[in-house]
Amino acid sequence: RRTGAASETAAAAPASPTDDGFSALLARQIDPHVAAGLQDYAESSRLKRAALAAVAFSAAPEEVASLRDTFCALDSDGTGILSLRQIADALVRGSRPPIAREDADAMVTRFCADGQSVMGYSEFLAAAMPRSVLLSEPRLREAFGRLDADGTGFITVPTLRALMGDLYTDDELAGMIREADSDQDGRLSFQDFQGVVLGRPPVVQAG
Incomplete structure (x- = not known):
């Protein structure tokens, strides 16, 4: 299965907690910029996704600390891979303002059209990093x-x-x-x- 361009180039996924990280994530809520970035990434061309991956690769650890925590909370079993359904559920249940279920499902559909069903840590960074950081x-x-x-x-x-x-x-x-x-x-x-x-x-x- 394709996991996206970024998983080929950037660092390995961080170690994740084994407790109920998803509940912890929902308690903290998902940053609206993360939700917007994931939706924009889903609508992007394959080349743009690859370009964003290359840009995200150079991010300093302090620039991605919050995203790292979000990924770890979602990846409660520590595999380093998230299913798109996990991400969609998190957006619906944890985003503030909330993401409508139909919008989250549409995001999954766009990824699946490219033969993708999962997302690794590096690609998650490329998708969710604030565009103000990525696009300088x-x-x-x-x-x-x-x-x-x-x-x-x-x-x-x-x-x-x-x-x-x-x-x-x-x-x-x-x-x-x-x-x-x-x-x-x-x-x-x-x-x-x-x-x-x-x-x-x-x-x-x-x-």
């Missing part, structure tokens, strides 16, 4: 530099493969690049990458 230009440039492993100034199918592993075929990766490639040369510049993360459609240059 220095953070984006740092993430882009990590993806541009060969130093060409572009993201290509091979460099995207290094992030996403064997989750997708080369043709699928090329298709993801094509969707955001402003000059249709088969690679992504920093401006293309920034547009993906910020949700801006590419401005295709005239040939």
Whole structure:
């Protein structure tokens, strides 16, 4: 089963408590930014999810402390993996303001359409981190530099493969690049990458 791009790159999930962590989570309530981030992530393209994973990878421990606690509370059996149903139930029962059941179910449906039924710790960070942290230009440039492993100034199918592993075929990766490639040369510049993360459609240059 696909667990998402971030699980291929970021740190292993933290150790989780074995007591009734879910009850503890509900008592603390889920930050509304977490709920909004998860819903936005579900609606994002596969390439945007991968880009967010690359950005979240560079987060400092203090930036993710609260999210780490939330993940651990949900992951009460300590597997390091959450089912999407667990996440949806937590959003319905623990979010303030509450998330409607139909909205939570719609989020699960969008993930399942991509063949995904679970989420690891790293992908949870990519989905739930505050966008104000993820989307600063220095953070984006740092993430882009990590993806541009060969130093060409572009993201290509091979460099995207290094992030996403064997989750997708080369043709699928090329298709993801094509969707955001402003000059249709088969690679992504920093401006293309920034547009993906910020949700801006590419401005295709005239040939």
